[in-house]
Amino acid sequence: MKKYNLDESFIYKFDNEKAIVTKSVNVFYGDHQSIFNVNLAFPRFSITALIGSSGSGKSTFLRSLNRMNDSIANVDGNIMYRDVDINDKKVNVYEVRKQIGMVFQRPNPFAKTIRDNITFALKKHGIKDKEELNERVESSLKEAALWDEVKDKLDKSALSLSGGQAQRLCIARTIAMKPDILLLDEPASALDPISTAKIEETLKNLKSKYTIIIVTHNMQQASRVSDYTAFFHSGHVLEFDKTAKIFTTPKIQATEDYISGNFG
Amino acid sequence: MNPKTTNKIAIGLIYTFVAIVVAILISLIGYILVTGVPHISWHFLTSKSQSFLSGGGIRDQLFNSIYLLFLTLCLSFPIALGSGIYLAEYAPKNWITEVIRTTIEVLSSLPSVVVGLFCYLLFVVQMHIGFSILSGAIALTFFNLPLLTRNIENSLRSVSHLQREAGLSLGLSQWKTITGIILPAAVPGIITGIILSAGRVFGEAAALIYTAGQSASIIDYTNWNIFSSSSFLNPMRPAETLAVHIWKVNSEGITPDANLVSSGSSAVLIILILLFNLLAHWIGNRLYRKMTSNF
Numbered sequence: 001m002k003k004y005n006l007d008e009s010f011i012y013k014f015d016n017e018k019a020i021v022t023k024s025v026n027v028f029y030g031d032h033q034s035i036f037n038v039n040l041a042f043p044r045f046s047i048t049a050l051i052g053s054s055g056s057g058k059s060t061f062l063r064s065l066n067r068m069n070d071s072i073a074n075v076d077g078n079i080m081y082r083d084v085d086i087n088d089k090k091v092n093v094y095e096v097r098k099q100i101g102m103v104f105q106r107p108n109p110f111a112k113t114i115r116d117n118i119t120f121a122l123k124k125h126g127i128k129d130k131e132e133l134n135e136r137v138e139s140s141l142k143e144a145a146l147w148d149e150v151k152d153k154l155d156k157s158a159l160s161l162s163g164g165q166a167q168r169l170c171i172a173r174t175i176a177m178k179p180d181i182l183l184l185d186e187p188a189s190a191l192d193p194i195s196t197a198k199i200e201e202t203l204k205n206l207k208s209k210y211t212i213i214i215v216t217h218n219m220q221q222a223s224r225v226s227d228y229t230a231f232f233h234s235g236h237v238l239e240f241d242k243t244a245k246i247f248t249t250p251k252i253q254a255t256e257d258y259i260s261g262n263f264g
Numbered sequence: 265m266n267p268k269t270t271n272k273i274a275i276g277l278i279y280t281f282v283a284i285v286v287a288i289l290i291s292l293i294g295y296i297l298v299t300g301v302p303h304i305s306w307h308f309l310t311s312k313s314q315s316f317l318s319g320g321g322i323r324d325q326l327f328n329s330i331y332l333l334f335l336t337l338c339l340s341f342p343i344a345l346g347s348g349i350y351l352a353e354y355a356p357k358n359w360i361t362e363v364i365r366t367t368i369e370v371l372s373s374l375p376s377v378v379v380g381l382f383c384y385l386l387f388v389v390q391m392h393i394g395f396s397i398l399s400g401a402i403a404l405t406f407f408n409l410p411l412l413t414r415n416i417e418n419s420l421r422s423v424s425h426l427q428r429e430a431g432l433s434l435g436l437s438q439w440k441t442i443t444g445i446i447l448p449a450a451v452p453g454i455i456t457g458i459i460l461s462a463g464r465v466f467g468e469a470a471a472l473i474y475t476a477g478q479s480a481s482i483i484d485y486t487n488w489n490i491f492s493s494s495s496f497l498n499p500m501r502p503a504e505t506l507a508v509h510i511w512k513v514n515s516e517g518i519t520p521d522a523n524l525v526s527s528g529s530s531a532v533l534i535i536l537i538l539l540f541n542l543l544a545h546w547i548g549n550r551l552y553r554k555m556t557s558n559f
């Protein structure tokens with residue numbers, strides 16, 4: 001693998017309103033440091049892609065943003081969300097995760113009905129009203145572009161869905177919580193091209209209401225769906241800019257090598 | 265030898281071993297059923313046992329076995345569920361947890377006579393509980409706990425890690441994730457554990473001789489007052505179970521039909537275990553479907 005200068009980076013500062021800002025974030029698995037001093041500001045109502053080779057720390061960083069690394073890794077630094085440092089141990093993590101939802105690489109619907117997959121967490125968060133629950137089921141499934149396919153079998157097991165449908169159900173389940181930010185960790189990597197295209201369509205429709213941060217190892221995907229792109233390498237963010245800029249005129253050698261396939 | 269022949273030989277051997285196991289099982293169960301079933305009659309199932317005359321039944325022993333299982337599960341299941349959840353979900357990975365696990369392992373391999381005598385001395389004699397279903401249930405809880413705890417822990421562990429992440433990422437606490445998502449998904453495995461431990465309870469004799477006793481006291485099936493000494497529900501009365509009855513009839517039975525009673529009882533015991541298996545599976549499936557709507 002080629003050696004790149006990890007101190008040389010290009011992080012563009014945008015003037016847009018920010019959804020979430022990380023300040024000097026370092027992440028450690030025990031003694032092993034996996035994320036080094038990441039300072040990123042994610043613009044609101046847009047899609048930011050996190051790209052980089054496998055093991056570069058994309059998932060680790062993403063999971064830090066809604067405290068999914070609690071009890072797995074040590075996250076240092078500040079993560080500012082609505083003027084609150086949500087990395088503070090005193091912050092209510094359950095509230096954080098309601099505001100900042102996450103969808104994982106492998107579809108993980110619960111072994112419950114399609115409806116219950118969506119309402120289960122809502123009920124546990126205190127929503128008891130039937131109308132309200134039904135409304136959330138319908139609107140979230142519509143937003144996730146799954147409604148037409150499942151509206152007649154809401155009370156069937158979610159395990160009967162195809163991989164792509166299951167993943168869109170997971171997206172629906174997350175947006176039914178009415179979050180602010182949506183984190184997706186390679187949400188389409190386990191899916192076929194048609195399902196992938198559907199997920200990408202869904203994401204584009206969602207960005208008018210949510211701030212989306214998506215990890216992907218698929219560069220075409222990043223260029224298709226995202227407005228901004230951050231390039232990760234060995235736990236460092238080497239470049240952050242508009243996606244169009246990253247893919248046409250990258251400022252850093254490593255980024256250029258990565259997107260042109262001359263990496264490593 | 266080429267890989268094909270090796271493969272053939274291996275498969276042949278495996279089939280042979282499976283056939284041996286199945287043959288032993290079928291001949292055992294077959295023998296017991298063939299010799300015992302002819303003696304099973306309504307009269308045999310519904311009349312009380314005889315000490316000297318022929319024509320005795322197993323009504324009380326049959327009921328005692330079932331009641332003992334019920335009490336044992338009431339005692340052991342909640343404790344096992346709690347410790348299983350703790351070990352699978354909360355226990356830190358350190359030497360204390362390992363010591364706990366090892367202790368459970370040791371507990372499950374204690375000889376039943378030893379546990380029986382221990383319970384006899386502690387509960388029957390020291391604590392003056394006397395020979396009773398309760399003492400028997402406590403003794404059986406000693407066997408049951410390790411088995412059930414291990415089983416519940418493993419069933420919970422075998423539920424995918426992704427399910428836990430899904431729950432947590434929706435802002436649910438670990439507890440709500442476990443009780444609402446993980447536990448329902450683990451029901452089938454837990455049912456299997458209950459069935460295994462039930463077999464043990466039905467079949468145990470040695471430990472019960474010293475705890476539940478060997479006498480079939482006079483009990484009244486119309487007396488529902490659990491505190492009355494003649495009530496069939498009274499857990500403080502001595503109670504001979506089917507397995508103990510079989511042992512007793514075989515070792516010191518002096519009724520003319522002792523052999524028949526013993527064969528009949530054995531067949532009933534086997535059928536009882538099979539029925540319990542089916543019932544538990546059926547309930548487990550219903551429960552699993554209800555909780556997960558997975559059909």
Ligand SMILES: Nc1ncnc2c1ncn2[C@@H]1O[C@H](COP(=O)(O)OP(=O)(O)O)[C@@H](O)[C@H]1O
Binds near residue numbers: 034
């Ligand atoms: N649970 C974990 N425990 C220890 N090390 C981990 C864990 N998860 C990831 N790592 C390490 O952190 C680094 C970054 O991994 P990850 O964030 O999964 O990268 P990516 O998502 O970009 O492929 C890797 O070196 C990986 O070995």
Ligand SMILES: [Mg+2]
Binds near residue numbers: 058059060
């Ligand atoms: Mg990853």
